[in-house]
Amino acid sequence: MTALAARNLCKAYGGVQAVDDVSFSVAAGEVLAMIGPNGAGKTTCFNMVNGQLLPDKGTLEFEGRSIAGRAPREIWRMGVGRTFQITATFASMTVRENVQMALLSHYRRLASLFSVAARQHREEAEGLLERVGMRDQAERACAVLAYGDLKRVELAIALANAPRLLLMDEPTAGMAPGERSELMQLTADLARDSNIAVLFTEHDMDVVFTHADRIVVLAQGRLIAQGDPAHVRADARVREVYLGSMHA
Amino acid sequence: MTASAILIQFLNGLASASSLFFVAAGLSLIFGVTRIVNFAHGSLYMLGTYMGCSLVEYFGRTPLGFWGGVLIAGLAAALIGAMIEATLLRRLYQAPELLQLLATFALVLVIKDFALWAWGPEDVLGPRAPGLDGAVTIAGRAFPEYDLLLIALGPVVLGLLWLLLTRTRWGSLVRAATEDREMAGALGVNQGWLFTGVFALGSLLAGFGGAVNIPREPATLMMDLSIISDVFVVVVVGGMGSIPGAFLAALLISEIKAFCIGIGEVHAYGIDISFSKLTLVVEFIVMAIVLVIRPWGLLGRAASVARGPGTLEDPLRSPSRHLLALGVAVLGVLVLMPVLGDAYTLVLLGDILVFALFSVSLHFIIGPAGMHSFGHAAYFGLGAYGAALALKHLVPMEAALFAGPFVAALGAVVFGWFCVRLSGVYLAMLTLAFAQITWSVVFQWDSFTGGSNGVVDVWPAAWLGSKTAYYYLTLVLATAGILLLWRMLYAPFGYALRAVRDSPLRADAIGIDARRFQWAGFSLAGLFAGLAGALYAFSKGSISPEVVAIPRSVDGLVMVLLGGIQTLTGPVAGAAVFTWLQDTIARNTDFWRATLGVIILILVLAFPQGATGMLRRRFAREQS
Ligand SMILES: Nc1ncnc2c1ncn2[C@@H]1O[C@H](COP(=O)(O)OP(=O)(O)O)[C@@H](O)[C@H]1O
Ligand SMILES: [Mg+2]
Numbered sequence: 001m002t003a004l005a006a007r008n009l010c011k012a013y014g015g016v017q018a019v020d021d022v023s024f025s026v027a028a029g030e031v032l033a034m035i036g037p038n039g040a041g042k043t044t045c046f047n048m049v050n051g052q053l054l055p056d057k058g059t060l061e062f063e064g065r066s067i068a069g070r071a072p073r074e075i076w077r078m079g080v081g082r083t084f085q086i087t088a089t090f091a092s093m094t095v096r097e098n099v100q101m102a103l104l105s106h107y108r109r110l111a112s113l114f115s116v117a118a119r120q121h122r123e124e125a126e127g128l129l130e131r132v133g134m135r136d137q138a139e140r141a142c143a144v145l146a147y148g149d150l151k152r153v154e155l156a157i158a159l160a161n162a163p164r165l166l167l168m169d170e171p172t173a174g175m176a177p178g179e180r181s182e183l184m185q186l187t188a189d190l191a192r193d194s195n196i197a198v199l200f201t202e203h204d205m206d207v208v209f210t211h212a213d214r215i216v217v218l219a220q221g222r223l224i225a226q227g228d229p230a231h232v233r234a235d236a237r238v239r240e241v242y243l244g245s246m247h248a
Numbered sequence: 249m250t251a252s253a254i255l256i257q258f259l260n261g262l263a264s265a266s267s268l269f270f271v272a273a274g275l276s277l278i279f280g281v282t283r284i285v286n287f288a289h290g291s292l293y294m295l296g297t298y299m300g301c302s303l304v305e306y307f308g309r310t311p312l313g314f315w316g317g318v319l320i321a322g323l324a325a326a327l328i329g330a331m332i333e334a335t336l337l338r339r340l341y342q343a344p345e346l347l348q349l350l351a352t353f354a355l356v357l358v359i360k361d362f363a364l365w366a367w368g369p370e371d372v373l374g375p376r377a378p379g380l381d382g383a384v385t386i387a388g389r390a391f392p393e394y395d396l397l398l399i400a401l402g403p404v405v406l407g408l409l410w411l412l413l414t415r416t417r418w419g420s421l422v423r424a425a426t427e428d429r430e431m432a433g434a435l436g437v438n439q440g441w442l443f444t445g446v447f448a449l450g451s452l453l454a455g456f457g458g459a460v461n462i463p464r465e466p467a468t469l470m471m472d473l474s475i476i477s478d479v480f481v482v483v484v485v486g487g488m489g490s491i492p493g494a495f496l497a498a499l500l501i502s503e504i505k506a507f508c509i510g511i512g513e514v515h516a517y518g519i520d521i522s523f524s525k526l527t528l529v530v531e532f533i534v535m536a537i538v539l540v541i542r543p544w545g546l547l548g549r550a551a552s553v554a555r556g557p558g559t560l561e562d563p564l565r566s567p568s569r570h571l572l573a574l575g576v577a578v579l580g581v582l583v584l585m586p587v588l589g590d591a592y593t594l595v596l597l598g599d600i601l602v603f604a605l606f607s608v609s610l611h612f613i614i615g616p617a618g619m620h621s622f623g624h625a626a627y628f629g630l631g632a633y634g635a636a637l638a639l640k641h642l643v644p645m646e647a648a649l650f651a652g653p654f655v656a657a658l659g660a661v662v663f664g665w666f667c668v669r670l671s672g673v674y675l676a677m678l679t680l681a682f683a684q685i686t687w688s689v690v691f692q693w694d695s696f697t698g699g700s701n702g703v704v705d706v707w708p709a710a711w712l713g714s715k716t717a718y719y720y721l722t723l724v725l726a727t728a729g730i731l732l733l734w735r736m737l738y739a740p741f742g743y744a745l746r747a748v749r750d751s752p753l754r755a756d757a758i759g760i761d762a763r764r765f766q767w768a769g770f771s772l773a774g775l776f777a778g779l780a781g782a783l784y785a786f787s788k789g790s791i792s793p794e795v796v797a798i799p800r801s802v803d804g805l806v807m808v809l810l811g812g813i814q815t816l817t818g819p820v821a822g823a824a825v826f827t828w829l830q831d832t833i834a835r836n837t838d839f840w841r842a843t844l845g846v847i848i849l850i851l852v853l854a855f856p857q858g859a860t861g862m863l864r865r866r867f868a869r870e871q872s
Contacts, residue, residue, distance in 0.1 A: 050757075073759040088754035090747050092561040101747050102758040110744045110760065111768075113736050117743040118566075141563050157758065 001028045002063075003165045003197035004049065009058035011044050018044040020221040021058075026197040028164065031188050033208045034201045036218035037241060042201040043085075045218070046169050049199070050082050051075040062165060081158030082167040086174075087150040089142045095153050096138040099125040102160030128156040132186060148179040155187065166191070168200040172207055180204055184211040209233065217241070252387035253510060259386065261506030262499070263395035263464075266402035267457045269498035271475060272482035273409060273491050274453030280426035280489030281446045284337060284348050285673060288355035290476030292325045292451045295359065296458025297467040298367050299324055301374045304462065311379045318459040325455020326448040333447035338440070339853060345673075346620060350809050351852045353802050356472060357845030363469055365839065374462025381463075394463050401460070405453075406495050413491070422446060426489050473798050477684050481535045484677045487548020496546055501531045528688035532681040536666055539678050543670050561814045564738065564746075571817070582723055586716040594719045595787075596831055601726040602784045604823040607807035608730045609776035611819040614808060616737055617769045618749030619667065620676045623683025624804045626663065627774035629796030631656040631781025633690060636703040636791055645709040649782050656778020657771055659686065664770035668763045680801070687796040702792030706785050722783050729776045734816055736772070745769050803830075810851055 004026045011019040019041040026032045034042050047053040049060060051072040060068040067075050076082075089098050103121040104110050129135040132152040137145070142153065151171065158166055171187070172180035184200075188211045191198045202208050208215060209229045216226040217238050225235040232238055275289045299321040307313030332355060340348050380397055383390040413419035421442055458471075465471075482501060486493030508530055511523040538546065567575075581588075585597055610624045634655030638648035663682040670678055690697045697703070712718050736742045747755045748762040755762055785791045794800065803826065811822025829847065833840040 072756045073761060076757055076759045082757055084753065084757075088751045088757070090750040090754065092563060092746055092750055093743070094563045097563065097743070101743060101760075104740045104743070105759045110740045110765075112740045114739055116738050117740045118564075118738070120740065157754075160758070 002026070003028045003030075004199065005059075005061045006045070006049065007059045007061075009045065009048060009060070010056045011041075011048060011053060012056055017221050019048070019055075019218075022218065022221075022223045023058075024216045024223065024226060026165065026199050028197050029192055029195040031191050031198045031200070031211060031213045033212035033215045034199065034218065035205075035208055035215060039220075040218040041221040042218055043169060046167065046199075046201060050080070050167050076161065079161065079164045080167060081161060081163030081165070083151070083154040083158050083169070083171055085170040087147070087154050089150060089153055089157070091141070091143040094139055094141055095129065095134060095145070096122070096125050098142055098153055099128050099156050099160055102157045106161040125156075125160075128159055129153075131159065131190065132156045148175050148183070151175060151179075151183055152186075155183070155190075159190070162194075163196060165197045165199070168198065170201055170203065172202065172204060177204075180207050181210065187211070252389055255387050256389050256391060257506045257510035258503065259391060259395065259399065260510075261503035262399045262402070263392075264506065265498045265502035266398045266405075267461045268478060268482060268502060269402050269495050270405060270453045270457030270460070272479045272486070272494040272498055273405070274450035274457070275479050276483045276486070276489055276491060276494045277422070277446055277453075278450040279483070279673075281422055282333075282337070282341065282443055283345075284341075284352065285345075285676070286337075286450075287349060287352040287476060288332065288359060289352075289450070289454050290472040290474075290479065291356050291359035292329055292454040293458040293475050293479075294363060294467070294469075294472040295328065296321050296325045296455030297374070297462060297465070297471065298363055298372060298458075299455070300459030300462045301372045301467055302367075304375050309375050309378050311377075314375065314377050318456065318462070321459035322452050322456030325458070326452035329451020329454070330444050330448040332451075333444050336849065336853075337447070338443070341443075343852075344813075346614065346805060346813070347809055347852055349622075349676075350802075350805060351849060353806075354845040354848035354852070356476075357841040357848075360469060360472060361839045361842030361845070367467070369469065372467040374466065377463050398460065402495070402498075406491070409491055418442075418445065477680065477798065478531065480677050480680060481531045483545075484674060485535050485538045485545055487545030488673060490545065490547040490549075493545055493547030501534060504530055504534060525692045528692060529685050532685045532688075535681050536678065539670055539674060540666055543674055564816075566738070579727065586719060591715050594715050596828065598719050598722045598787050599784075599831070600824050600827045601722050602780050602787065603803075603807060603827050604820045605726040605729045605783075606777055606780040607804055607811070607819040607823040608733050609773045609780065610804040611808045611813065611816075612733050612737070612776075613770055613773040614805075615813045616742055616749065617745040617766060617773075619679075619766060619770065620672070621667075621679040621773075621801075622676045622798075622805070623679035623681070623801050624773070624777055625796050625798070625800035626679075626683040626686040627656040627660050627777035628781040628784070628800060628804075629683075629686060629690065629793075630659045630774075631778025632785040632791045632795045633697060633703070633781075634778065635782035636706040636785045637697070639706055640703060645707075645712070645786070649786065652782025652785065653775050653778035656781060657775035660771045660774020660778075661767075664767050664774070667770060668766040680798070683796060683798070683801055687793055687798075690796055691793045697793075700793060702790060703785075704790040706791060707789050708786045712786075718787060722787065725779060725783060729779050730820065733772075733776055737816065741765070741768070806848060810848075 002025050006025065007023045009019050009022045010017070022041070022045060024032070034045065036042055044053065048055045048068070051067065051070050051074070054069050059066060062075070062078055062080060065078065067078065090101060093101070097118060100117065100121050103124055104117065107121070109120060126135055126138060129138055132155050134149060134152050134156060137149065142150065145153065166187070168187070172183055175183065184207050187198060190196060212229060214226065214228055215232045217224050217232060217235070219241045224241065225232055225238050271289065271293050275286060278284065278286050278289070300318050303317030303321055304314050307317050336351065337348070340351055377394045380394040382393050384393055384396065385391070413423055425442060482494055482497045485501065486495070486497035505527045508523040508527045513520060513522050513524070582597065586594060589597070606628055610621065613619045613621055631652035635648045635652030638651035639645055643651060667675055667678055667682070691700060693699070707713065708718055712721055744760055744765045747760060748765055752762055781795060784795065807822035807826045808819045809822070810826060811818030811820065830840070830844060833843045837843055
């Protein structure tokens with residue numbers, strides 16, 4: 001089943017055509033990597049999907065409903081979770097409270113004035129932290145976590161509304177090589193177990209070719225190739241774009 | 249208005265714009281480079297005016313004596329500014345924004361009392377400018393020669409500043425630092441001298457702006473705060489850090505004010521509108537409109553929000569058993585106080601309770617919600633006036649007591665709608681603007697609010713008439729208010745406010761509508777500040793526009809910051825200490841402002857994180 005379908009997306013900044021007629025789709029349970037050299041238009045594509053940017057042209061559908069032009073918080077309500085390239089968590093709260101916030105919002109309990117927040121959805125939050133291997137650090141403040149751990153907390157937050165699509169812009173940026181593969185393995189397992197569609201961008205080609213089911217390649221705003229890792233690895237234009245820098 | 253009247257009003261506007269522009273340009277330069285919002289800038293303007301008057305008297309009323317006096321007054325202000333930077337503010341560049349503000353406000357208090365000591369409480373009338381004391385005839389009307397000179401002086405100073413900033417090495421360093429402080433640091437700029445120099449230049453402009461105005465306006469002890477709010481408006485409307493923006497905004501606002509005065513009373517469709525009374529409010533209305541349409545001002549640029557990591561706040565823990573025990577003990581003592589203490593103590597404790605509630609309500613929005621309000625007195629004042637005026641309109645006292653907070657909440661809902669669209673310094677300025685609008689309305693609407701006389705005979709109902717009965721009422725309502733506000737911070741609502749403060753990006757990505765929560769938080773804080781105001785009104789028996797004035801807002805900030813913004817109990821401790829201190833000092837010296845200012849400065853320098861935060865840290869260290 002198609003989770004996300006992007007058709008003929010275009011976005012220009014002034015004279016720069018950052019994204020030019022790009023179409024792709026992600027199926028439920030599939031891990032799709034979006035790659036391309038710097039400035040290829042990956043982040044721009046991403047931000048159109050998550051609601052931070054309005055496309056100039058083209059359509060974006062999540063499970064058949066249009067999401068182009070909706071606010072990030074509406075897209076989240078529809079069942080799309082995301083992590084940030086530079087982690088964004090609530091520094092003055094504990095790890096568990098960060099996840100509880102997402103749960104409270106999911107269950108629409110945030111407007112409550114007199115219940116005690118730290119007591120709500122505690123078990124569920126710990127269950128999510130268990131899934132990303134952060135349960136033992138639930139009581140720690142997010143402000144003092146190591147960067148790799150913050151990335152895992154972000155993943156737990158992103159899973160809190162039981163998303164059917166997960167968006168991750170450069171999920172492993174800033175992590176040590178060992179941690180990178182671990183995080184993506186975790187993500188790929190979650191996607192397959194829970195039938196979540198995953199769209200991620202990534203610089204580390206090892207991570208991409210190990211964990212992605214399918215790859216789309218952008219260069220200068222255009223989609224130049226897509227297919228399974230073996231197919232993309234063999235593509236002549238992809239090799240040309242990467243000027244042999246790819247470990248092929 | 250006739251064509252000639254329009255022309256004259258236009259020229260009047262231009263003449264007033266010049267001095268306003270000088271002062272605003274100075275503030276803008278200082279803010280651009282140091283990121284400090286310098287409340288004491290208006291005090292340097294005031295000193296410029298006083299010193300100008302004295303110096304011209306001393307040198308003699310000749311052209312040389314006059315202009316020599318004006319220039320030396322400006323230079324003296326520059327020297328004072330440089331000294332303030334080098335001895336005091338330099339130590340606070342890394343401190344939280346609000347604490348810097350507090351330090352500059354303490355300077356306002358010190359300088360005001362210095363002026364009181366040096367020049368006395370009476371207004372000082374300045375001399376006319378020798379050789380320019382006549383008038384010329386323009387379009388058949390007399391127009392002062394001196395004002396023509398002022399009109400020319402504005403663009404001249406703008407041009408000089410432009411040359412300085414674009415054609416000198418020092419100027420390009422100033423611009424580099426304004427655009428990117430880290431980069432300027434990386435360029436190997438000696439930041440110390442650059443900052444001191446900018447402060448000197450900014451203060452020179454303030455002092456000169458004050459001194460050049462002596463033929464037009466008397467020197468008074470009130471002019472520091474009145475000019476600083478005008479200048480805030482100009483700088484914000486023009487765009488923080490933009491000199492041409494300051495010029496444009498000074499022109500715009502001076503012209504609008506001049507025309508309001510020129511139009512005067514208008515009778516249209518059977519209603520009378522007094523435009524001249526609008527002058528105090530109109531600039532704030534302009535500012536509110538500009539900020540909503542262009543949040544970074546006319547010529548400013550969208551600010552990169554990042555202000556460094558700020559102070560890290562620990563997660564909110566439920567109160568320890570020790571703290572709960574202490575709370576119960578304090579409450580117990582408070583309940584027994586009518587038996588233990590005398591009448592004087594009861595009144596003081598009543599004040600402390602009222603201000604503790606005010607301070608906790610302010611903390612609610614500036615701490616957990618991260619919305620830095622400079623104008624919380626608006627809601628205290630609306631509460632006080634709401635209650636007092638309800639009583640005057642024959643509402644029973646018990647109902648009037650609740651009408652106050654209701655009016656305050658209404659005000660907070662309206663003002664908050666605008667405020668939640670902004671953040672950082674711009675938000676702070678807008679809250680200040682709304683407080684000033686409220687003050688102006690209260691001050692000028694004689695027939696309804698009693699104007700500067702305020703409202704008298706605001707006494708509680710008979711059964712609450714005794715000191716003891718009213719004390720218990722205050723104790724119950726203030727404690728209930730404080731506990732409710734705290735409870736909300738432990739609730740999902742309070743967590744949502746903190747979430748929006750900690751990471752707006754993440755909050756949006758998990759479905760939190762930031763503006764709605766901030767708006768609701770702002771309104772709730774207004775409601776409880778209003779309750780404090782209403783309690784205050786009935787405890788004093790009369791109120792005046794002072795309950796809405798800038799110093800009241802700053803008092804609140806002092807209480808929160810002295811107590812420590814990162815703790816819940818800090819604002820209560822801060823309110824108790826500050827109220828007691830203010831009362832004690834006021835009874836023992838005529839220069840209570842300066843004494844208070846010096847105490848604040850010492851505390852700010854000693855505990856840059858607030859007193860409670862400091863104690864807690866030390867306690868934590870001992871335990872570990
Ligand atoms: N806010 C912006 N304003 C102007 N140009 C932009 C902006 N964001 C991105 N671009 C341009 O759009 C192109 C695509 O950028 P981006 O989507 O960030 O690429 P990637 O994430 O693949 O590195 C680049 O040429 C970049 O310079
Ligand atoms: Mg990118």
